[in-house]
Amino acid sequence: MSSPSIFLFLIANFQLLTSVSATEFIYNIDFNSTNIQLFGNATIEASILTIxxxxxxxxGRALYPAKIPTKSSTPLPFSTSFIFSISPFQDLVPGHGFVFFFTPVTDIKGKTLPELLGLFNRTSNGSSNNHVFGIEFDMFLDEQFNDIDDNHVGVDINSLNSVASHTAGFWGGKDDQKFEKLDLNNGVNYQVWIDYLDSTINVTLARAGQKKPQRPLISKLVNLSSVLLDEMYVGFSGSTGNLVQTHRILAWSFSNENYSIGDALVTSNLPSFVVPSKGSVLGSKGFIVGLSLGSFFVICCATMVYVVLHRRKRRKTKEDEIGDFELEYWPHRIRYEDIYAATLGFSDQNVIGFGRKTKVYKGVLxxxxxxxKRIPYESDYEMRQFLSEISSLGRLKHRNLVPLRGWCKKETGNLILVYDYMENGSxxxxxxxxxxxxxxxWKERMRILKDVARGILYLHEGWEMEVLHRDIKASNVLLDKDMNARLGDFGLAQMHHHNQTSNTTGIIGTIGYIAPEFVRTGRVSSQIDVFSFGVLVLEVVCMQRQLGKYKPSLVGWIWGLKERGELYSAFYEQLKERDECSIDQIERIIHLGLSCTHPNPAARPTMRQVVKVLEGENLDTSLLDKINSAAAASSGYAGTYPTVAEIFQSHDTCSLTILLEGR
Incomplete structure (x- = not known):
């Protein structure tokens, strides 16, 4: 196959990810009209979904706005978690409940019976044509559906006659043998984990903020092959009759590839919907008088204490200045003494790597x-800015990102971060x-590129904010014991709302990986990460680093070879001799790298399209004309990539936060 033909073949693979691709999202009290569809009586109040x-x-029915892939010859696995609150109204009898479910349609017409939770009517209940799978949270004992009690969780397939059910609660205690019942209808915030893998559905329930119990409340083998269609809607449904209560969803995460997605939900400082009992003394006159006198006394004492402690407060160390919001969003704080012992006193013998102003130690904790990782800082502003950013980045959960295990701030001028150890290094x-x-x-390299691409796709599209890594390179890709690739080092990362761009006051990144438009304009977008990934692709395939300080970049060199028809000379010779891969395969991936590093950011693919190409899937040809035009105009691209010297000449050195890789 000729080089132009391969390029056309690659072009034919660019398009948005479709039904067999991963779906992942996280909502933390940020529901709005763009990320959820509402039907019937469902509303959004203060960014909380009210069914x-x-x-x-x-x-009331609320659905994710687009259909998601649920089957590809066999049902796809998935993991979802959400935090809900069910609360009664005073002077009204509560009922009935709500359900998390998959459905092929959004329509709620004809679904009138309150005890059917807005899913079916009396005629359609039990029909195999429904193609509905759900997990119900039912607070009404209905004998016609063989309900076990008026406070249970059930697994429903095309019917409210559950195939498995259990009284609401969780298993704990020694060996997970002690069952603790939970009253669903009391306004308390509860978290649910629903995992489907290997034809087994596991449903786990606990109070919000409680660690996920090891033993599921329900574990049931179910065959969903005839139930799930290739694509379906997913969401929540509830109903009221003469029995009335409110059903709220505070947070929700979903993934069909990341089984720790529930860890990304914020579980602390949530609003409370617990209804005070009628016998409460909070409104009595005696309570009000006592509260007034007590408040006056407390204010007097607080004033005296404030005078005594005011100066002491000023002398508090920077350790105490770390606010509660870090404790809420970060992984847990680790004692300095434990980290010191784990690294043998930060012994030089335990150093496994160096970074920008940092040392990385191996330890056993x-x-x-x-x-x-010990990260020095030179000012309070740098420390607070870094803490603020990492406090949010610590919430990211994906199997292709290095997990942040915890943190510590003990030493003056140093922040300490603790990550999972990656056995196979960088x-x-x-x-x-x-x-x-x-x-x-070759197969190992392609798997690594796929892993990194999926991690970047999650950063760009899979979270509530778009995260730009801005320092994607081989040294920031770490390999675990199974050679799975994980993207690490978020020291230069930046977050902003989706579909937004921003400008920076200086150029940041690593020489050889910086997109040319970023050097010229300082404009930040997801395409700068796509460019860096393209450089990584070329390094992996050609087995060459980006070139020296005053030479053209690796990207410019390969573009020059392509323009001269000498692309073959860029291949790593031993790669062809050792591996069972064709030259066509190698050229196809090189063309992917060149497409990602196109000088025009608008001509680059998205990471969603990149993942699709790496997975070897074909597309229609709707984008051929546009990308063919860009390819035809490729002459002269080799000279469009700035050298290190040019970057330093065109920018004030004080505005640069750049690294020279390998120097």
Missing amino acids: TNASVHSI QGVEVAV LDRKLFDCDENTTLR
Whole structure:
């Protein structure tokens, strides 16, 4: 196959990800009209999803705005978690409940019976044509559906006659043998985890903020092959009759590839919907008088204490200035003494890596191998800015991102971060610091590129904010014991709302990976990450680092070879000899790297399209004309990539936060 034909083949693979692709999202008290569809009586109040309210004989339904892939020859696995609150209204009898469910349609017409939770009517209940699968939270004992009690969780397939059910609660205690019942209809915030894998549905319930119990409340083998369609809607449904209560969803996460997605939900400082009991003394005159006198006394005492402690407060260390919001959003704080012991006193013998102003140590913390990074800072502003950013980034959960295990701030001028230890080190060592016998094989390299691409896609599209990594390179790709790739080092990352761009006051990143438009304009968008990933692709395939300080970049060099028809000379010779991969395959991936590093950011693919190409899927040809035009105009691209010297000449050195890789 000729080089132009391969380029056309690659072009034919660019398009948005479709039904067989991953779906992942996280909502933390940020529901709005753009990320949820509302039907019937469902509303959004203060960014909280309210399925039903005080209205009688009504249905509320809320769905993710687009269909998601649920089957590809066999049902796809998924994991979802949400936080809900069910609360009664005073002087009204509560009922009935709500359901999390998959459905092929959004329509609620004809679904009138309140005890059917807005899913069916009396005729359609039990029909195999429904293609509905759900998990119900039912507070009404209905004998016609063989309900076990008026406070249970059930697994429903095309019917409210549950195939499995259990009284609401969780298993705990020694060996998970003690069952603790939970009253669903009391306004308390509860978290649910629903996992479907290997034809088994696991449903776990606990109070919000409580660690996920090891033993599921329900574990049931179910065959969903005839139930789920290729694509379906997913969401919540509830109903009221003469029995009325409110059903609220405070947070919701979903993924069909990340089984720790529930960890991303914020579970602390949530609003409370617990209804005070009628016998409360809070409104009595005696309570009000006592409260007034007590308040006056407390104010007097507080004033005296304030005078005594005011100066002491000024002398508090920076350790105490870290606010509660870090404690809420970060992984847990780790004692400095434990980290010191784990690294043998930050011994030089335990150093496993160096970064920008940092040292990374290997340690053993509570029997688990960890990587400990010490990050110096020179001002309070730098410390607070870094803490603020990491406090949010610590909420990211994806199997292709390095997990942040915890943190510590003990030493003056140093912030300490603790990550999971990656046994196989960084990708750059596997690429450039190994002999011929340990060189990564073609399949391993392609799997690593897929892993990194999926991680970047999650950063760009899979979270509530768009996260730009801005420092994607081989040394920031780490490999775990199974050689799965994980993207790490978020020290330069930036977050903003989706579909927004912003400008920076200086150029940041690593020389050889910086997009040319970023050097010229300082404009930040997801395309700068796409460019960096393209450089990584070329490094992985060609087994060459970006070139020297005053030479053209690796990207410019390969573009020059392509323009001269000499692309073959860029291949790593031993790669062809050792591996069972064709030259066509190698050229196809090189063309992917060149497409990602196109000088025009508008001509680059999105990470969603990149993942699709790496997964080898074909597309229609709707984008051929546009991308063919860009390819035809490729002459001269080799000279469009700035050298290190040009970057330093065109920018004030004080505005640069850049690294020279390998120097």
